[in-house]
Amino acid sequence: MADTMRGVYTNLTEIRRNVFSNVAKIAYDMKEDDEKTTRRKIRDLPYEIIPGDVATYRESVFLERAIVEQRIRLAMGLPLQGVDKRESLTDGLADASVPETYYEPPLVNVIKFACNACADNTYRVTDACQGCLAHPCREICPKGAISFKDKKAYIDQEKCIHCGMCFNTCPYHAIQHQVRPCADACGMHAIGSDEHGRAQIDYEKCVSCGQCLINCPFGAIADKSQIFQVIQAINRGDEVIAEVAPAFVGQFGGKGNVDKLRQAFTMLGFSGMEEVAVGADLCTVQEAEDFMEEVPEKIPFMGTSCCPAWSVMAKTEFPQYAECISMALTPMTLTARLLRQQHPNAKIVFVGPCSAKKLEAMRKSVRSEVDFVLTFEEMMGMMKARGIDEYTKLEGEGSSDFEVASADGRGFAVAGGVANAVVNAIKVMDPEREVNVVNAEGLENCRKMMKDAVKGKYPGYLLEGMACPGGCVAGAGTLQSINKTAAAVKRYSKKSPHANATENTFRDKIPSLEREEDGK
Structure with missing residues (x-):
């Protein structure tokens, strides 16, 4: 997959770099600050990076801050918080504050509630379909998954085996092959889906090349830092x-x-x-x-x-x-x-x-x-x-x-x-x-x-x-x-x-x- 976002300064780039710079500043300040002040600065950080009460990137400002909180923890070398139990942003701070600390695997992490649960390896008909007389997509489909409704092709996802024959034969290029960007970028085929359709990494296959990190347009994948x-x-x-x-x-x-x-x-x-x-x-x-x-x-x-x-x-x-x-x-x-x-x-x-x-x-x-x-x-x-x-x-x-x-x-x-x-x-x-x-x-x-x-x-x-x-x-x-x-x-x-x-x-x-x- 072509790395289409590289070199483009996006909202995601800004958030990611704001997290790194602010975590670094807090770490430097720890030379003078006491532990109570450090914890307060860390807890305040999501509100500094995502100010106000109106969402800019997601459906809710609370979700935006929750995602930033997870990125802050990863930037500190800490594991993701469990979303099913009460846990503070600063939990584990004492462990992270020791120079000899080396992060615990996994290195690359999926922030589940940031994931868009993108469709992966599906074929869908776009508005470019002309409902042509030949119907080559229907004729070539080995599973009879394609029919015509209102003069437009329709793919039955239950029957589709993702062979791509319809995609290759459509004279109008009206059939789109939709893939999850992170999975498409992963040369190890290590990214699949969990029961909710969200990205899931098979760590037995993952070699931490990081291509998923930079190809997820929702910023749902991040690695741990040692800043x-x-x-x-x-x-x-x-x-x-x-x-x-x-x-x-x-x-x-x-x-x-x-x-x-x-x-x-x-x-x-x-x-x-x-x-x-x-x-x-x-x-x-x-x-x-x-x-x-x-x-x-x-x-x-x-x-x-x-x-x-x-x-x-x-x-x-x-x-x-x-x-x-x-x-x-x-x-x-x-x-x-x-x-x-x-x-x-x-x-x-x-x-x-x-x-x-x-x-x-x-x-x-x-x-x-x-x-x-x-x-x-x-x-x-x-x-x-x-x-x-x-x-x-x-x-x-x-x-x-x-x-x-x-x-x-x-x-x-x-x-x-x-x-x-x-x-x-x-x-x-x-x-x-x-x-x-x-x-x-x-x-x-x-x-x-x-x-x-x-x-x-x-x-x-x-x-x-x-x-x-x-x-x-x-x-x-x-x-x-x-x-x-x-x-x-x-x-x-x-x-x-x-x-x-x-x-x-x-x-x-x-x-x-x-x-x-x-x-x-």
Whole structure:
């Protein structure tokens, strides 16, 4: 499904970002406020976001506030309230106020009373029907579900088997195929309906790609945030370091001035900020070496590892080929391990476009390195809470512990960028070797790519999978349109003095990082 709402600032966008910024402000104020004041501010927040007594978006202002209350709780990392029992908005606040708190699953949640109970996979006749003489829709229907009433086609939903033959044969395109937007966006087919027709997520299938979050026009699906816990760590005086994904360019304005962004993070209370593109360079070298050693002698093809939603889908649905998905550590993890070498007691926060990274950070082998994950949208909430509306006006102070990432490492954010980086690295290491590549965007297309690979269509190939159409720049937590961000990332990549990952001297640290993994 095309992401039709991305880059369009809607009422839903405004509410979502108001929740993030206000929750962040309350969290920062907790350094000075007592618990009673904090609870009062949280209870007052729905009335500040939805003021007055006249409904603007829904049938009732009370419903609007109830939905906002649920979003506030999720933004604090708390579970949804039960609607069938008396429960306060601030219940669980003490648990949320501890920096070490990690949210309890599920990560992605359906706010049931916000759901529109959209029809899913139904065929309906529109006013475009001309009641034509041929009646091809009726004639082709295998179940006799179509009749004519008042010279218009009518589909009996009890008989319809949703085959779509009428949809495809109508010469006026008068039959509409109606699907639930969230389910249509879910490449895992993890969204169905409960007994009331409302969206329901099958968490056994869900990989937290977040596409449902951004494709529900009613804002009924949201994931949990760690804004509250990150700010508690900052308030406590911990050393908190941000590692920012390559897709950051242009997200907060500007054209990729890292020093200005680093200063903005310092103003938020972070001790430092580094680019994950350095970890992308290390990941590139690992995958290039693994590919040259294993394909096709040990495995028939190799899939990239950096997108957690794609790799989990591939390993889960094709378990017999799980070893064909690269075991290289992801850029997020590699960057965190570099930081941990130099700052062993720091809290490390990954800031990026992806909700699936929140689940990746919960894995036991990664949790000890990445303490928190925030999306760009959540980070914008923190900036707004501290009055940093446009970081491009800053002077640009700050320094980095890392070497500048390569152009290829920075290009990881755009579809095709990972495979391109690996191929370029292999060209340096083994100039005579030819590497064939195929890439897929969106989990439906990733699944098709894997099916073809399993059938032998891609012998010796490098497979790049990206759960989000367009790559990381299309992640659920981004702020800008996909095309705008992709162009900004490509411009920024060209500014690097290093062309590809093999030129980064940090690649020498890979063995030590691998030994650290082996020892865990």
